[in-house]
Amino acid sequence: MRWETVIGIEIHAELLTKSKIFCGCSTEFGSRPNTNTCPVCIGLPGALPVLNEEVIQLALKAGLALNCKVNYINKMDRKNYFYPDLPRAYQISQFDLPILYDGYVEFEVEDIIKRVNINRIHLEEDAGKLIHLEDEPYTCIDYNRGGVPLIELVTEPELRSPKEAFEFVKTIKTIFEYVEVSDCKMEQGSLRFDANISVRERGQKELNTKVEIKNMNSFKEMQKALEKEEKRQIELYEFGEGDKIVQETRRWDSAKGRTVSMRGKEEAHDYRYFPEPDLKQIIISENNVISLKKQIPELPNEKLERLISQYRLNKKEMQIVVEDKRLTQLFEETIKKGARADKVLNWIIGDLLKLMKMGDASKNIPITATTLAELIKSIENGDISLKIGREVFEEMFETKGNPKEIIAKRGLVQVNNEEELEKIVGKVIENNPKSVADYNAGRKQAITFLMGQVMKETKGQANPKTAMNLLKIRLP
Amino acid sequence: MLGDMESAYEIVRGIKERRFKAEEVMEKYLKIISEQESRINAFITLREKGCMSEARMIDAKIAKGERVGKLAGVPIAIKDNICTEGIKTTCASRMLEDYTSPYDATVIEKLKEEGAIIIGKTNMDEFAMGSSTENSAFKQTSNPWELRKVPGGSSGGSAAAVASGFTPLALGSDTGGSIRQPAAFCGVVGLKPTYGMVSRFGLIAFASSLDQVGPMAKNVKDCALALEILQGNDEKDSTSCNIKLTDKYSLESESIKKLRVGVPKQYFEGELDSEVKNAIMKSIKTLEKAGVKVEEVSLPINEEILSAYYIISSAEASSNLARFDGIRYGYRTSEYKNIEQLITNTRTEAFGKEVKRRILLGTYVLSAGYYDAFYNKAQKMRESIKAGYREIFSKYDLIISPVAPTVAFGKGEKVHSSVQMYLQDLYTISVNLAGLPALSMNCGFNKKNLPIGLQIIGSHFSEEKIFQLAYLLECELDLRKKVAL
Numbered sequence: 001m002r003w004e005t006v007i008g009i010e011i012h013a014e015l016l017t018k019s020k021i022f023c024g025c026s027t028e029f030g031s032r033p034n035t036n037t038c039p040v041c042i043g044l045p046g047a048l049p050v051l052n053e054e055v056i057q058l059a060l061k062a063g064l065a066l067n068c069k070v071n072y073i074n075k076m077d078r079k080n081y082f083y084p085d086l087p088r089a090y091q092i093s094q095f096d097l098p099i100l101y102d103g104y105v106e107f108e109v110e111d112i113i114k115r116v117n118i119n120r121i122h123l124e125e126d127a128g129k130l131i132h133l134e135d136e137p138y139t140c141i142d143y144n145r146g147g148v149p150l151i152e153l154v155t156e157p158e159l160r161s162p163k164e165a166f167e168f169v170k171t172i173k174t175i176f177e178y179v180e181v182s183d184c185k186m187e188q189g190s191l192r193f194d195a196n197i198s199v200r201e202r203g204q205k206e207l208n209t210k211v212e213i214k215n216m217n218s219f220k221e222m223q224k225a226l227e228k229e230e231k232r233q234i235e236l237y238e239f240g241e242g243d244k245i246v247q248e249t250r251r252w253d254s255a256k257g258r259t260v261s262m263r264g265k266e267e268a269h270d271y272r273y274f275p276e277p278d279l280k281q282i283i284i285s286e287n288n289v290i291s292l293k294k295q296i297p298e299l300p301n302e303k304l305e306r307l308i309s310q311y312r313l314n315k316k317e318m319q320i321v322v323e324d325k326r327l328t329q330l331f332e333e334t335i336k337k338g339a340r341a342d343k344v345l346n347w348i349i350g351d352l353l354k355l356m357k358m359g360d361a362s363k364n365i366p367i368t369a370t371t372l373a374e375l376i377k378s379i380e381n382g383d384i385s386l387k388i389g390r391e392v393f394e395e396m397f398e399t400k401g402n403p404k405e406i407i408a409k410r411g412l413v414q415v416n417n418e419e420e421l422e423k424i425v426g427k428v429i430e431n432n433p434k435s436v437a438d439y440n441a442g443r444k445q446a447i448t449f450l451m452g453q454v455m456k457e458t459k460g461q462a463n464p465k466t467a468m469n470l471l472k473i474r475l476p
Numbered sequence: 477m478l479g480d481m482e483s484a485y486e487i488v489r490g491i492k493e494r495r496f497k498a499e500e501v502m503e504k505y506l507k508i509i510s511e512q513e514s515r516i517n518a519f520i521t522l523r524e525k526g527c528m529s530e531a532r533m534i535d536a537k538i539a540k541g542e543r544v545g546k547l548a549g550v551p552i553a554i555k556d557n558i559c560t561e562g563i564k565t566t567c568a569s570r571m572l573e574d575y576t577s578p579y580d581a582t583v584i585e586k587l588k589e590e591g592a593i594i595i596g597k598t599n600m601d602e603f604a605m606g607s608s609t610e611n612s613a614f615k616q617t618s619n620p621w622e623l624r625k626v627p628g629g630s631s632g633g634s635a636a637a638v639a640s641g642f643t644p645l646a647l648g649s650d651t652g653g654s655i656r657q658p659a660a661f662c663g664v665v666g667l668k669p670t671y672g673m674v675s676r677f678g679l680i681a682f683a684s685s686l687d688q689v690g691p692m693a694k695n696v697k698d699c700a701l702a703l704e705i706l707q708g709n710d711e712k713d714s715t716s717c718n719i720k721l722t723d724k725y726s727l728e729s730e731s732i733k734k735l736r737v738g739v740p741k742q743y744f745e746g747e748l749d750s751e752v753k754n755a756i757m758k759s760i761k762t763l764e765k766a767g768v769k770v771e772e773v774s775l776p777i778n779e780e781i782l783s784a785y786y787i788i789s790s791a792e793a794s795s796n797l798a799r800f801d802g803i804r805y806g807y808r809t810s811e812y813k814n815i816e817q818l819i820t821n822t823r824t825e826a827f828g829k830e831v832k833r834r835i836l837l838g839t840y841v842l843s844a845g846y847y848d849a850f851y852n853k854a855q856k857m858r859e860s861i862k863a864g865y866r867e868i869f870s871k872y873d874l875i876i877s878p879v880a881p882t883v884a885f886g887k888g889e890k891v892h893s894s895v896q897m898y899l900q901d902l903y904t905i906s907v908n909l910a911g912l913p914a915l916s917m918n919c920g921f922n923k924k925n926l927p928i929g930l931q932i933i934g935s936h937f938s939e940e941k942i943f944q945l946a947y948l949l950e951c952e953l954d955l956r957k958k959v960a961l
Contacts, residue, residue: 049714090795274791274847278714
């Protein structure tokens with residue numbers, strides 16, 4: 001491999017506050033256009049921003065979870081540029097004193113632990129949204145999103161492949177969900193990312209010209225976009241056409257599967273940053289940081305290690321669970337209710353994920369720890385078979401129902417009674433002399449057919465072990 | 477003509493004691509305005525009908541024995557960069573010619589709560605940028621003492637309104653002297669409070685770190701009364717102070733004799749007009765006779781301070797005025813094919829020359845590569861100005877200085893020279909850079925009967941001491957018998 005890829009990522013995450021960063025307006029997604037607005041967040045003359053304290057706490061939590069250092073005295077700055085979605089024509093952001101800096105995060109890529117350093121995390125406000133109407137010569141603006149609090153995280157250029165970039169953003173998303181700083185809903189834009197990518201010859205110290213890629217709406221899309229751009233740059237270098245790579249911003253067109261140039265460096269903005277005079281310095285106390293550190297929950301990596309060693313589970317499978325906070329909660333709570341860890345894991349990895357993928361995976365999970373633990377118990381007790389259990393699970397998923405009620409309502413209780421089963425087995429043997437003969441002639445697989453008949457007779461509710469034993473006894 | 481309806485203090489007392497009605501007060505003031513406003517042009521918007529019904533409501537309350545506020549029935553004029561719900565707020569700019577704010581500034585809420593009645597919005601330099609009110613997009617205000625002279629600026633309309641007897645009280649805003657210089661030119665009292673003392677919520681920003689709303693009045697007592705109402709923490713303004721303030725200023729105090737007053741010698745050299753100088757010196761002697769200890773001190777004054785001020789104020793202005801893009805409110809060009817043209821043409825057509833000059837200056841000093849040489853250097857200068865004042869206030873209670881280098885100048889006299897105009901601010905801007913309180917008051921007249929101003933500067937939150945010294949001087953000089961119109 002002659003070429004080495006260098007990637008740096010910027011992540012914007014909307015913080016989970018009820019109100020906006022500089023006013024009391026709601027941050028609720030999906031409200032009617034311009035209803036969550038006030039003189040402050042639409043920048044009316046004379047209106048002044050007041051910092052929402054909750055924003056500081058959430059940002060600190062995010063940063064502490066990513067091992068960042070805290071700038072105990074930091075400040076807001078104005079980033080000046082004209083754009084219709086930015087009502088004051090400046091964004092209140094942070095420039096030279098970000099609230100958090102020098103962090104790192106570790107994650108696994110192909111069984112190797114990778115550490116990526118985080119340059120900084122800063123606070124800023126989101127902008128409004130331009131709505132381009134079809135067949136109309138004008139654009140509408142919705143300022144509901146304007147002033148929603150954001151953190152921007154910037155990595156060092158230490159990612160070495162699109163796959164690493166993929167794993168990195170996935171890790172960050174999971175951590176943000178664990179510490180509850182952002183809901184990370186990409187489809188609602190509450191988690192967004194841009195990437196800078198360049199390619200250099202292995203061993204070369206200095207970085208080559210980088211290209212910024214925007215508009216990647218999912219982790220997979222990001223990986224695809226970076227792979228495309230990586231290939232484009234390597235090809236140009238291979239042909240000695242490296243100077244064709246210019247510092248620019250390219251937009252990922254997912255429909256066409258390629259990046260398109262948006263604007264070059266010569267059009268780059270001079271944002272004329274300066275300290276926001278309408279806000280005071282932000283001063284953070286050490287006690288505040290100490291108490292927040294105590295509130296940081298067990299993070300995904302630690303949790304994964306603990307759970308696999310505690311319960312001796314498959315790492316790959318457990319990883320899938322740990323990456324989704326909801327699944328992890330379900331997993332841990334179901335165990336607390338007395339279910340066996342390996343069984344719980346099987347249900348989650350198997351049936352639950354399958355059902356979730358068929359519907360809208362971002363929706364709340366309808367299965368609770370209580371209902372799942374009950375279901376597992378019913379199978380262990382022999383009340384129902386595993387096969388029936390899966391049907392019950394499906395219904396639980398559809399109706400949020402309780403397994404006992406579903407079993408009772410549908411009359412699914414397993415037939416364990418030996419006398420009853422003996423009668424049925426006897427009837428099956430009587431009615432299927434050919435299969436019995438086959439079996440007696442040494443074609444032992446015929447017993448499977450007979451077993452099927454027993455199940456048919458009992459509508460699948462026969463205890464399979466008991467039924468099989470009885471068959472074997474009756475067939476000489 | 478106004479008799480005991482001349483001052484806010486007397487009006488409130490008279491109304492509460494039922495010696496006269498708020499309705500009569502309002503009628504009297506509106507009559508003067510209707511007779512004289514065409515000569516003075518103090519107002520951009522006059523509000524006649526609403527005033528009368530509000531005055532009658534005060535009278536009704538008094539008749540029923542209900543509580544009325546501390547400014548019950550007092551007419552007040554508001555500089556047109558302070559937002560008033562339902563009354564246009566234009567900043568004397570084409571950009572906001574038809575703009576009405578959907579909310580009241582905090583200071584307006586406070587005034588209304590105390591029963592003050594807004595009679596109109598006063599003329600000013602566009603977006604408060606100027607020293608003569610000649611940068612208004614709409615009209616030229618005259619100095620009531622001599623109509624061919626300017627009233628000063630940028631709060632020229634408010635100063636002229638008070639001096640003309642159109643109102644006993646007015647609000648101005650002061651970023652570099654915009655309350656104090658017009659107060660001096662029009663012979664009224666104007667206070668620029670300590671930065672953070674009065675909420676800026678609803679004041680359309682020129683330079684956020686320097687702007688402060690303040691009262692303008694006929695006398696020191698009214699000025700103090702108005703400050704009692706305007707001042708105080710506002711949760712809507714993060715830069716507003718969060719300390720306990722005096723809620724009733726006492727103007728007379730025995731300790732006044734123990735005050736140590738510094739007079740910076742550099743302020744009396746160079747640019748200062750000799751008649752202005754003499755009047756201030758005479759006032760100082762009067763104070764000394766009354767027992768105040770006055771000493772000469774050293775406080776450098778130079779054009780670098782002026783540069784620092786113009787760099788910082790213009791930098792902030794360039795950003796504060798960027799929101800006027802023609803998209804959400806205000807003027808919008810009719811000539812555009814795309815968003816860039818919409819924004820550019822709107823701003824080109826609707827901003828006046830001085831506003832554009834400062835936006836360009838501010839944009840330039842904040843640009844990459846120039847930031848350190850200009851903005852950062854100016855901030856360092858600002859720190860050294862603060863340190864200079866700290867040094868003086870460790871030894872002295874107050875400073876006395878001129879307000880402006882000259883008395884009111886002729887209309888059109890300085891419009892072609894920005895530097896000449898900027899020099900008007902020489903004695904006032906360092907106060908804003910340091911965030912200090914300062915009061916401007918009349919201390920005499922020149923041979924042509926134009927008022928001369930005197931400035932009293934104090935340390936942070938020393939408004940009470942300032943009022944006490946000003947009140948003493950006002951009583952000693954006894955100049956108030958003279959009227960402009």
